[in-house]
Amino acid sequence: MIAKLLIANRGEIACRIIRTAREMGIATVAVYSDADAKALHVRQADEAVHIGPSPANESYLVGAKIIAAAKETGAEAIHPGYGFLSENADFAQAVIDAGQIWVGPKPASIRAMGLKDAAKTLMMEAGVPVTPGYLGKDQSVARLKAEADAIGYPVLIKAVAGGGGKGMRKVEQAADFEADLESCKREAKASFGNDEVLLEKWITSPRHIEVQVFGDSHGNVVHLFERDCSLQRRHQKVIEEAPAPGMDEATREDICAAAVRAAKAVDYEGAGTIEFIADASEGLCADRIFFMEMNTRLQVEHPVTEEITGVDLVEWQLRVASGEPIPLKQDELSINGWAIEARLYAEDPAKGFLPSIGRLSEFDLGFRGRIESGVDLGDEITLHYDPMIAKLVAKGRDRDHAISQLSAMLSRAEIWPVKTNVHFLLRCINDEEFRDADLDTGLIGRKSDDLTVPIKPTESELVVGALNLLMVQTRDQMGFPLLDANGVRDHRISDSAKLSPLFGFRLNSNPNRHIRLRADGGPAEVTLSEPLLGADEIDYSRYGASWSRLVGGAAHRFELVSIDERGTGQASAADGAILAPMPGKVIAVDVAEGDAVTAGQRLMVLEAMKMEHALTAPFEGVVTEFNASEGGQVQVEAVLAVVEAAEAD
Incomplete structure (x- = not known):
C-alpha cells in the first residue's frame, strides 16, 4: 500500500482525497500557490510544498514542479484529482518515468479517449452505440456541409479536442452552417490548438446520462451504475443525481454493459466515467442512448455514486494504484436509495453569474447531509481559480426524499459577504419539471429568467434592517438603543426576556418616520410603525457599518442613507x-x-x-x-x- 501521497490539486477535491488517505493511514502532501498559502487543503495535509505564483499556469499546471515536490517530500504516489493535469497523458507518463505511482489510468488510455473523433471510432469498433454523425478526416467546408445536409438539421458541430462546452455550435438550418462552422473552428483553434471538428445529429430532448466504471491491473472492470447530470447551464453541470430518473432495469443493464465494453476497449485502470447522450423524447431506452465521451479521471459528482453504493471511490483508486484488485465484484454491487448533489459556487446569478470574491465572514452550511468543501470560515475566495466552493450531497430513500433533504440543506446555508448561487440551486430543485423528472439539458436555459431573479427583502426585513441601523447610531452607555420623542427617543425595551435586545422593542412615537436604506446595493424606503410584526423572528448579523440578513442562503445587506421625519418621500442622492x-x-x-x-x-x-x-x-x-x-x-x-x-x- 502507498505510504505517502501527494495531491496535485487544491480546493474541495484535495480535502476529499486527504480525508480518505488519512482514514487509510496514508501520509499526505499538499501543494499550493501563493494565493493558497493558507488554504484549507494546506492546513489539513501532513506536509505542504509551495509550487509557485497564483496563476495556475505558473503553479498547478506545471508538472515538473509537482514531481519535484513529490521527490522532495518522499511521496511515492501522485493523485491528480480532477481538472488541472488530471487528464494530461504527458504528465501521467512523466510521473511514471520519475519512478512514482500515478493514481489514474495508463497514459495510453488517456490518449485513446483524448480526441472525440478517435474515441468514437474506437467505441464503434467495441460495439458501443454512438450518435449518428460524421467523423471523417476530410475537413473541407464543402464536405462538412454535405455531411451536415445528409444528417439533417439541427446538427451539432463539435471540436474533436473540445471540452467544457467550448468549440460547440448547434446549427438550426443549412443557411447558417458555414458561418457557424467558421466560428466553431476559430474558437477550437484558440482554446485547444486544434480546429478539426466532427458532426453529430442534434438530439431534440437530450439527457446527460453517465456510467461510473472502474478497472484494475488484473483485467477486471466493473460499473457502479449510472448518474443523471441533465441539469446544466451552458454545458456545465449544476445538479447531479443517482440513479437516473426513469431508468428501467433492462435499459440500465444495456447501458452499463456498454460502458464496461468501452472501458475494456482501452485497457482501463482506475476510476473513469463513460458519458452518454440520451434522446428522452419517448423516455429512456437503450437504442436511443449514445456514447458521447469518456472522462479518464474521478468526476466532480462522484459522491452521489458513493452514496448509493456505499463505496469509497478514492479508496478504490489508491488500492488499485497500489496493485490490488478491485475490492468488489460486479454481483456484489447494488443500488441503495437515491442521492443528489448541488454545486455551490461563489457567483451572483442575478448578475449573469458574475463570480464573487472576498473573505468568508460568515460560512455555515449546517450539519445535515454530506458537505464537500475546500474553504472554511474566514477563508478568502480569490480571482484565480474555479469559483466552486462546496458540494452539498443529500441521500434519501427515494428521489423525492433526497430532493427534500437537499432543499433543507440549501435553505440552511449562511454565507456572507461572498455572493453564491444558493437560491438559484433551490429554485432549480424545486422547479415543477425537475420535481416531475421531466428533464433535459435545456431546462435551465429555457427558465433562466425565473431561476435567477434576485430575492428581494420583505417589508418586515426592511423595517428590522432600518431599526438595526438606527440602533448602531443611538446606543446609550448600557448598549441599548434610546430613540427620542421627536423621532428618536422614547423607544423602550420589551419586558419579554425571550426576545433579543436587537428585536424586542416597540415603537412608541412618530409612527410615520421614513428611513431610506441601500438594500443589496439599491435604494429602498420604509416607514416605521407599530406593531412590529414578525421582526423578532428574523436573523440578522452586524458587519461593520451595515446590517446583513443571513437566512436560507439569501444574504441582504442594509446601509443607512437618510432619515426623513417629514415623510416627504424625496430621494437621497x-x-x-x-x-x-x-x-x-x-x-x-x-x-x-x-x-x-x-x-x-x-x-x-x-x-x-x-x-x-x-x-x-x-x-x-x-x-x-x-x-x-x-x-x-x-x-x-x-x-x-x-x-x-x-x-x-
Whole structure:
C-alpha cells in the first residue's frame, strides 16, 4: 500500500482525497500557490510544498514542479484529482518515468479517449452505440456541409479536442452552417490548438446520462451504475443525481454493459466515467442512448455514486494504484436509495453569474447531509481559480426524499459577504419539471429568467434592517438603543426576556418616520410603525457599518442613507450610488461628473475575472460624483459614481 501521497490539486477535491488517505493511514502532501498559502487543503495535509505564483499556469499546471515536490517530500504516489493535469497523458507518463505511482489510468488510455473523433471510432469498433454523425478526416467546408445536409438539421458541430462546452455550435438550418462552422473552428483553434471538428445529429430532448466504471491491473472492470447530470447551464453541470430518473432495469443493464465494453476497449485502470447522450423524447431506452465521451479521471459528482453504493471511490483508486484488485465484484454491487448533489459556487446569478470574491465572514452550511468543501470560515475566495466552493450531497430513500433533504440543506446555508448561487440551486430543485423528472439539458436555459431573479427583502426585513441601523447610531452607555420623542427617543425595551435586545422593542412615537436604506446595493424606503410584526423572528448579523440578513442562503445587506421625519418621500442622492460588484479594472468610461443621464444608460465598463460588466444609471438624473478613470483598478463595493435623481415636474 502507498505510504505517502501527494495531491496535485487544491480546493474541495484535495480535502476529499486527504480525508480518505488519512482514514487509510496514508501520509499526505499538499501543494499550493501563493494565493493558497493558507488554504484549507494546506492546513489539513501532513506536509505542504509551495509550487509557485497564483496563476495556475505558473503553479498547478506545471508538472515538473509537482514531481519535484513529490521527490522532495518522499511521496511515492501522485493523485491528480480532477481538472488541472488530471487528464494530461504527458504528465501521467512523466510521473511514471520519475519512478512514482500515478493514481489514474495508463497514459495510453488517456490518449485513446483524448480526441472525440478517435474515441468514437474506437467505441464503434467495441460495439458501443454512438450518435449518428460524421467523423471523417476530410475537413473541407464543402464536405462538412454535405455531411451536415445528409444528417439533417439541427446538427451539432463539435471540436474533436473540445471540452467544457467550448468549440460547440448547434446549427438550426443549412443557411447558417458555414458561418457557424467558421466560428466553431476559430474558437477550437484558440482554446485547444486544434480546429478539426466532427458532426453529430442534434438530439431534440437530450439527457446527460453517465456510467461510473472502474478497472484494475488484473483485467477486471466493473460499473457502479449510472448518474443523471441533465441539469446544466451552458454545458456545465449544476445538479447531479443517482440513479437516473426513469431508468428501467433492462435499459440500465444495456447501458452499463456498454460502458464496461468501452472501458475494456482501452485497457482501463482506475476510476473513469463513460458519458452518454440520451434522446428522452419517448423516455429512456437503450437504442436511443449514445456514447458521447469518456472522462479518464474521478468526476466532480462522484459522491452521489458513493452514496448509493456505499463505496469509497478514492479508496478504490489508491488500492488499485497500489496493485490490488478491485475490492468488489460486479454481483456484489447494488443500488441503495437515491442521492443528489448541488454545486455551490461563489457567483451572483442575478448578475449573469458574475463570480464573487472576498473573505468568508460568515460560512455555515449546517450539519445535515454530506458537505464537500475546500474553504472554511474566514477563508478568502480569490480571482484565480474555479469559483466552486462546496458540494452539498443529500441521500434519501427515494428521489423525492433526497430532493427534500437537499432543499433543507440549501435553505440552511449562511454565507456572507461572498455572493453564491444558493437560491438559484433551490429554485432549480424545486422547479415543477425537475420535481416531475421531466428533464433535459435545456431546462435551465429555457427558465433562466425565473431561476435567477434576485430575492428581494420583505417589508418586515426592511423595517428590522432600518431599526438595526438606527440602533448602531443611538446606543446609550448600557448598549441599548434610546430613540427620542421627536423621532428618536422614547423607544423602550420589551419586558419579554425571550426576545433579543436587537428585536424586542416597540415603537412608541412618530409612527410615520421614513428611513431610506441601500438594500443589496439599491435604494429602498420604509416607514416605521407599530406593531412590529414578525421582526423578532428574523436573523440578522452586524458587519461593520451595515446590517446583513443571513437566512436560507439569501444574504441582504442594509446601509443607512437618510432619515426623513417629514415623510416627504424625496430621494437621497446616495440612493444612486454605483458600487463596484467586485475588484477589477475600468476599461471604458462613458460619462463625467455633471453629465445628465437616463435610466439604464451605460456609465462605465469594468473588467474582472476575464468578464466585462457594464455599470448603468439606476434612474434619470445627474452624475454628481465620479470616482473612476479608464485603466484604473477598483476594489469591491467602492463607490464609483453617484447619480442624483431628476426632480419630478
